[in-house]
Amino acid sequence: MADDPNISGGFSDILDQSEIDKLLASADVQKKTHIYRADGQRLDAATGPKVETYDFRNPVFLTEVELRRLRLMHEDFIRYLSARLSLFLRMEFALKMAKLTTLSYLKFTEALPNPTHLCLFKAEPLFGVGILDINPRLALTIADRMLGGRGHSVKAERYLTEIEIGLIEDIIMIVLEEWCGQWKQEQELHPQIIGHETNGRFLQTSPKDAVILALTLEADFGDCAEQMQIGVPYYTIEPLVKSMQARRQKDTTVATSVAKKAEWQPIYEKISIPVRAEWDAFELSLREIAALRVGDVIEMPAGIVEKTRLLLNNTPKYEGTVGIEGDRVAVNLVKKITETEIAPPKPYGR
CATH class of the missing domain: 3.40.1550.10 (CheC-like)
Known part of the structure; x- marks a missing residue:
């Protein structure tokens, strides 16, 4: 019976696992639903509207x-x-x-x-x-x-x-x-x-x-x-x-929009702000500071006069040049110091 050609030919018709998977996959493929506009034109699936299920018996009005x-x-x-x-x-x-x-x-x-x-x-x-x-x-x-x-x-x-x-x-x-x-x-x-x-x-x-x-x-x-x-x-x-x-x-x-431009108010005219001019001259060691005496002469850099900083309420705001105006010392403002130009405080020893 093993030599019967009918029996031997029957084994060639048996499907392997890969072919069975292909048949199952093709059976699971659903037919695409076409969407039409009011004028009868069919919408493309890629650019068409998003379709969502909606229960008319139990509508949801609040998210x-x-x-x-x-x-x-x-x-x-x-x-x-x-x-x-x-x-x-x-x-x-x-x-x-x-x-x-x-x-x-x-x-x-x-x-x-x-x-x-x-x-x-x-x-x-x-x-x-x-x-x-x-x-x-x-x-x-x-x-x-x-x-x-x-x-x-x-x-x-x-x-x-x-x-x-x-x-x-x-x-x-x-x-x-x-x-x-x-x-x-x-x-x-x-x-x-x-x-x-x-x-x-x-x-x-x-x-x-x-x-x-x-x-x-x-x-x-x-x-x-x-x-x-x-x-x-x-x-x-x-x-x-x-x-x-x-x-x-x-x-x-309003919260995400550009901040409103600041406007001057009359009440601001009576607010007092401390103003101070300073130089960033040099650094001294603690021993040198302890050795200072009355009458000592401290040498300053030649261009330090042109790098005078004007502080408003201890915040650097302007840079200018120091000069004499009559019987007073004056500062000629040259430019405004931005926040990015303000150097962080230098760390000192403990």
């Missing part, structure tokens, strides 16, 4: 840099709010940022707990309605403190009554005033409460696909530890974010 800037702003807001609430309630009110993120309005409302207390507010003159979510246990504990209680946590899981809502509105206004105050560099905002709700599933203050900037706070008040949330539509704060970006870009441009 990581912008979110980081907003996070820093809200950290200041939380610090000021904690101090103000502590003074108002005469009891420590600790706040900490749990999360600052963007999500759709539908996901934001579906994630709201039940029961809860929702406050609908506006920040005039901006468009859109914001939502402040406060846990009922925290709200009842605050209301108990405002009525003279010790601030112990209220265990009841229920909706707030009209009287309790009236009390808690003072706290809500403080929160909204501090939130609006963090945007004062961009625009002056005035908070306004427009309503209260108890269930977020029936809210229709924004489209379902609207992007919400959601801030989650962890509040510790007495022995009560609950959360608060502030949700604001992105289209509401978009003018403020753009103004903040433009202002930061302007500050960066």
